Amino acid sequence: MIYFELFYSFFKIGLFTFGGGYAMIPLLEKELIENKKWLTNDELLEIMSIAQMTPGTIAINAATFVGYREKGFLGGLFTTAGVIAPSYLVITIIYHLFSHSFEHPIAQKAFMGARACIVALIGHSVWKMFKGSVTDRYGLGIFLIACVLLFAFNIHPILLIVIGAGMGLGLYLFFPKQLKDLLK
């Protein structure tokens, strides 16, 4: 049952995503690239690019994209439901069973441990993506400019994406020869 498989994969991913959509990238890599072989590394990076420039949360966008690509509209619905379901269940249970302030010290400590792990996981994913996709000086240049704008100037992500797209298109318009071999 491919639909159940899609749902279950994204349910697991949703359940172990802590701290926002980007934290799911290491899980997507393991589950979708290594285990299920639904995607390649470069495709995942493309999906994340699309997910962050499309309205909506990155996690849902990425889930819909993968499901739709694999099994059409119904596939998209199953992956979306899968990634949402853990959030819905956990929050609803906490809301009704615990008091509104859910700040149990043990939960917070466990959360601190999980976050330390997620930092390492994201760092590792970034390194793999960087090695796999930034293979020439043009890509490296764009990456460095993006880092400066983000870390030093705290530029809004959407503006940065527009600038990145502009740099890609500009390179293609002004240096078509150099870029031709790099585009695939």
Add this chain to the structure above:
Amino acid sequence: MEAFSLEALKVYAELYFVFCKIGFFSFGGGLAMVPLFVVEFQKQGWMTADQFFDVLSLAQMTPGAIAVNSATFVGNEAGMAVGGRLGGIIGGVFATAGLATPSVVCIVALTELLRKLKKNKFKQAFFFGIKPVTIALILFAGWKIAETTFFEDGFSEIHWNSIILCLIVGIVLKFYEKKVHPIALIAVCSVIGIFIF
């Protein structure tokens, strides 16, 4: 049943449409939605900004996307006010479904567009520029998590045990990447966290 009264049904519909709207107008991930959330909730009288910041800290601590978690919580709160416990459970479904709708619509449309442009050089140049930016954004997101995990009060206090735990995980990933599942690592580190923090 009060959960199916006319008034409750009206709130469910409102929840769906308000979250649909929030989903449509937010770009760049969950935290970019926060200002939209606050404005809409105050307008609807569902909660104050202060209440919402409590929800936000809960949403960041629980699994899943921050925006989805917040939507479920607010849906429960608004639904419960008109339809009791069952109303809350239903309200949560409507709010969460509303948030997901724009994603599904936009992604489906975009996928079809990209399929048509498969060999288009401009599309390829577009992604050539955007991919390094995406990697930078992911790095930045990782740094934001690191900042709040490793430091407190703007670097005045350093949590050395989180830094060491993070480094150990990094070493494990470097040498045993293929053998360990990230979920297992997160679970183990949560347990370790209970003892070292």
